[in-house]
Structure formats: structure tokens, C-alpha cells
Amino acid sequence: MKLRYLKQLAMLLAMSGAVASAFSQYVWLNEHGIKEFSDIAPPSSVPQERILKQPHGASWVAPPVAPAPPPGAASEDSSAAGKTPMTTAEKNTDFNKRTLAKADKDKKAEEDAKRQASVVDTCARAASYLNSLKSGIRIATTASNGERSYLTDQDRATEEAQTQSVVDSCK
Numbered sequence: 001m002k003l004r005y006l007k008q009l010a011m012l013l014a015m016s017g018a019v020a021s022a023f024s025q026y027v028w029l030n031e032h033g034i035k036e037f038s039d040i041a042p043p044s045s046v047p048q049e050r051i052l053k054q055p056h057g058a059s060w061v062a063p064p065v066a067p068a069p070p071p072g073a074a075s076e077d078s079s080a081a082g083k084t085p086m087t088t089a090e091k092n093t094d095f096n097k098r099t100l101a102k103a104d105k106d107k108k109a110e111e112d113a114k115r116q117a118s119v120v121d122t123c124a125r126a127a128s129y130l131n132s133l134k135s136g137i138r139i140a141t142t143a144s145n146g147e148r149s150y151l152t153d154q155d156r157a158t159e160e161a162q163t164q165s166v167v168d169s170c171k
Contacts, residue, residue: 027053032089123170130163 027035028042029050036042042051086094132139139151151159 025053025055026051030087032087034087034089036088119170123167126163126166126170130160130167133160133163 026038026042028046030036133156140148142148
């Protein structure tokens with residue numbers, strides 16, 4: 001019986017520790033007026049009046065800041081020199097730009113694929129029509145008034161030359 005109570009007590013203590021850590025959250029407004037959430041105290045650049053929530057009983061202590069290098073001293077990482085970390089809004093904007101660029105690239109690739117498929121289809125049709133013209137079978141056309149007419153030898157030669165130039169451009 002005592003063992004059961006000890007297990008329940010241990011479970012209660014473990015859960016209370018987890019709950020207590022969940023309450024140690026900081027909420028503050030950044031320089032752009034956007035709420036920031038963290039379990040670490042806000043940077044020292046955030047004034048006290050912009051801190052909206054901090055753990056109960058915690059006095060606001062800014063995290064330690066590394067001393068600034070003397071002016072004119074070379075930075076260890078020249079690519080990061082003078083650059084501040086990106087804010088969440090800047091990261092979001094950068095992500096949106098990359099997403100739009102990828103969407104544009106995908107759209108162009110799809111249009112190119114469709115265009116290429118259309119060219120292949122046109123070339124196949126032209127080659128088939130050229131074979132029909134060279135075979136000598138009678139080819140009928142329908143005039144605008146609805147009457148059927150057949151290609152004359154002169155019309156056939158003209159059509160064959162035009163179709164041959166299309167087929168040649170496909171190669």
C-alpha cells in the first residue's frame with residue numbers, strides 16, 4: 001500500500017517539475033512590435049516596458065553580452081562583420097522570396113515542357129502529312145462555302161515544299 005502512495009508521490013513531483021518549467025516563459029515586443037516568446041530572458045536592448053510576461057518572481061536580468069571588439073580590430077568572421085542576425089520577419093520575407101522564385105522556376109519549366117511536347121507533336125504531324133503528300137493519294141480539302149475540293153498537282157507541290165521546310169526545321 002505504501003509503495004503505491006510512494007509511486008503516486010513521485011509521479012506528482014515529476015509532473016510539478018515539468019509544469020513549473022512550462023511557466024518559465026518570457027514574452028516581449030521586439031523593435032518591430034512583434035511578440036517574441038522564449039524561455040530565455042530577452043536581450044538587453046529590450047526596455048523593461050516592452051517585456052509583457054516573465055516568470056513569477058523572476059527579476060529581469062539581461063543575458064550577458066560579449067564585449068565589443070576595439071574599433072579597427074579585424075573580425076574573425078568577415079562575412080558576418082556588420083551583419084545582425086535576421087529577425088523572424090526578415091526570415092519570413094526571405095523564405096517567401098525563395099518560394100516565389102521556385103514557383104516561377106517550376107512554372108517556366110512546365111511551360112518549356114509543354115512547348116517542347118507541342119513542337120514534337122507538330123513535327124510528327126508535319127512528317128505524317130508530308131508522307132501523305134508524297135504517297136500520291138488524293139487529298140481533299142473543304143472550302144469556306146462547305147464544298148469539297150481536291151489538291152491539284154501544283155497545290156500538292158506547294159504544300160509538299162512548305163511541309164518539307166517544317167519537317168527540316170524539326171531536325
